[in-house]
Amino acid sequence: MSVTLKLKQLSYDYPNGTGLANINLEITAGEFVCFMGPNGSGKSTLFNILSGLKVATSGAYYFQQTQIDASYLKKPQQRQRFHQQIGFVFQNSDVQLFNLTVADEVAFGLRQLPLSPAEITQRVNDCLELTGCSQLRDRVPYHLSGGEKKRVALASVLALNPSVLILDEPLNGLTPAAQQEIRHLLTQLQQAGKTILIASHDYVQIKATAQRFIVFNEAHQIAYDVDQATLAAKPELEAELALL
Amino acid sequence: MSTKLPSWLTTNTPLPTASSRHHFLEQNSHRLEGLLARFSQAAEQAQPALKHYLPPQIKLLTTFGSVLLLSLNQNLLLLWLILLVDLGLLLTLPQFYLRRVLRQTLTTAAMALLLILPSLLLNANVWLFASKTALILLNLNYYRTTTTFSQVIQALQQLHCPNGLIFVVDITLTYLKMLGEFLLGFLQAVTLRTVGQTKHPYRTIGLLFGTLYLKTRDYALALYAAMEARGFIGEYPRVPRTRKPWRDNLYIILDLAIFGLLFLFGR
Ligand SMILES: Nc1ncnc2c1ncn2[C@@H]1O[C@H](COP(=O)(O)OP(=O)(O)OP(=O)(O)O)[C@@H](O)[C@H]1O
Ligand SMILES: [Mg+2]
Numbered sequence: 001m002s003v004t005l006k007l008k009q010l011s012y013d014y015p016n017g018t019g020l021a022n023i024n025l026e027i028t029a030g031e032f033v034c035f036m037g038p039n040g041s042g043k044s045t046l047f048n049i050l051s052g053l054k055v056a057t058s059g060a061y062y063f064q065q066t067q068i069d070a071s072y073l074k075k076p077q078q079r080q081r082f083h084q085q086i087g088f089v090f091q092n093s094d095v096q097l098f099n100l101t102v103a104d105e106v107a108f109g110l111r112q113l114p115l116s117p118a119e120i121t122q123r124v125n126d127c128l129e130l131t132g133c134s135q136l137r138d139r140v141p142y143h144l145s146g147g148e149k150k151r152v153a154l155a156s157v158l159a160l161n162p163s164v165l166i167l168d169e170p171l172n173g174l175t176p177a178a179q180q181e182i183r184h185l186l187t188q189l190q191q192a193g194k195t196i197l198i199a200s201h202d203y204v205q206i207k208a209t210a211q212r213f214i215v216f217n218e219a220h221q222i223a224y225d226v227d228q229a230t231l232a233a234k235p236e237l238e239a240e241l242a243l244l
Numbered sequence: 245m246s247t248k249l250p251s252w253l254t255t256n257t258p259l260p261t262a263s264s265r266h267h268f269l270e271q272n273s274h275r276l277e278g279l280l281a282r283f284s285q286a287a288e289q290a291q292p293a294l295k296h297y298l299p300p301q302i303k304l305l306t307t308f309g310s311v312l313l314l315s316l317n318q319n320l321l322l323l324w325l326i327l328l329v330d331l332g333l334l335l336t337l338p339q340f341y342l343r344r345v346l347r348q349t350l351t352t353a354a355m356a357l358l359l360i361l362p363s364l365l366l367n368a369n370v371w372l373f374a375s376k377t378a379l380i381l382l383n384l385n386y387y388r389t390t391t392t393f394s395q396v397i398q399a400l401q402q403l404h405c406p407n408g409l410i411f412v413v414d415i416t417l418t419y420l421k422m423l424g425e426f427l428l429g430f431l432q433a434v435t436l437r438t439v440g441q442t443k444h445p446y447r448t449i450g451l452l453f454g455t456l457y458l459k460t461r462d463y464a465l466a467l468y469a470a471m472e473a474r475g476f477i478g479e480y481p482r483v484p485r486t487r488k489p490w491r492d493n494l495y496i497i498l499d500l501a502i503f504g505l506l507f508l509f510g511r
Contacts (some may be wrong), residue, residue, distance in 0.1 A: 007412075015409075023373065051436060053436070054275045055431050065461070067387055077261055080261045080438060080439045080440055081258055081261050081439075083435070083436050083438065083439050084259065084261065085258050088436055090429070090433070092429065092454070094429075095426060095429030095430050095432075095433055096429075097433075098378045098430055098434070098451050098455045099451060100449075100451065108437055109437040109438075110441050112258060112261075112438065112440030112441055112442055112443075113259045113439060114259060114260070114440075115259070115441050119252075122250075122252075123250075123252060126250040126253070130249070130250075134280050135314075142455060156437070157437075158253070160437070160439055161252060161253055161255070161258075162254045163258075176493075188249055188354070190250070192249055192253065192254040193254070193256050194256075217510065234330055234373040
């Protein structure tokens, strides 16, 4: 399998402190990776960089062998192609929804692609059904509940068929049944060849689904990078992760 | 919930992106993003602290006073005096602030100079006007750089402004920050899902601002409820005055002296 995402000595500084410190990381196409760590350890910052919203202060980020930096993202066509391939569901789905109906929300990106109206309707319906939002179709996203917003945000990102799906705490605020459904959907997507990166604070909930765990420490560095099998053999490490 | 993925979702090749004519929203969103990012950061933590300094209310008054003097007066001596006082103030600034004030004054003054360039070439008298403008900019930049939002509020309290006014300023500042952060989030969300040509870029802007309006309304209500829940009854407690009155008084005397000189020579 080919390496999809690669970070080399990557750091990111906010004006008032460190966001990420010296991250080295390789992620292969088709992996299901879970990022964990204390509050403020840099998970969301990393996702912002991977999705092209922020550019690293130092170090390099490669997506499919292409370096993603400010000059790459400046060219509209390159940037649009990049955004189509990397989908990102925000930690705060409140700011991700801005259309008048849920169906419009999901169709927003699709309307910019060379697709026929019938294909767009088809994709919208499929995504709403996959995320369990079919009955919300004509509702105003602004007035949805927190959990409903999370699912609509996922549907609108999924519609663009990204090959890498980044989800910042997607299961927060969902009922256990809804969490189960989303985890099942993510597993299916992985089996279809998508790369899935998620941030989570709930190890127990995600341990059977994700196959690799990358854990940040308070110094904004990677403390552990272990796979599911290794973890299962180390109960003391599992106990530590359960507290994050 | 269906158990099978639709076939379009199982391919991994991206669709061709049409070359778009309207980069308007994206370009501006990038610019606005930079601006908002600068504004919405907690600027108060980002800088070395300015301790043992002029109390905010005196700084507010003197800045206001010198700007007023500068704009109403034609006396060259007065300009020199104000410049002298300003330079004295600048000397006591830590390097970080000094650099900032100077950089901002230079850039804004250069802009202003560009605007009045034609009249400069025609009329030598404009030099006085130009130097006055530069001095005003220096004063304003000094104030802006060395004062945080909470100090502005503090100054208003010390000057015995009515609580209503302080409340309005306070809420406005909180709001601006909050609005900036929301707008930034929205713009990022739009950027992420801009994968081709937007047919109605202006419609998207309308949607953004509509949502933003709803947000602010809800936020205002929630904010007031939260303040009430914590016992806010519409009064701001006054911060105790500084413990070094001699320095404040010296500064006030200096200011009064300049005002006096204005009346002696300014006629
Ligand atoms: N916009 C910002 N401006 C300044 N500092 C920020 C900003 N966003 C995050 N930070 C800081 O960067 C660090 C990393 O934050 P980040 O949001 O990436 O953490 P996180 O791992 O996602 O935390 P959480 O689990 O709470 O979501 C924190 O110290 C945080 O305070
Ligand atoms: Mg986070």
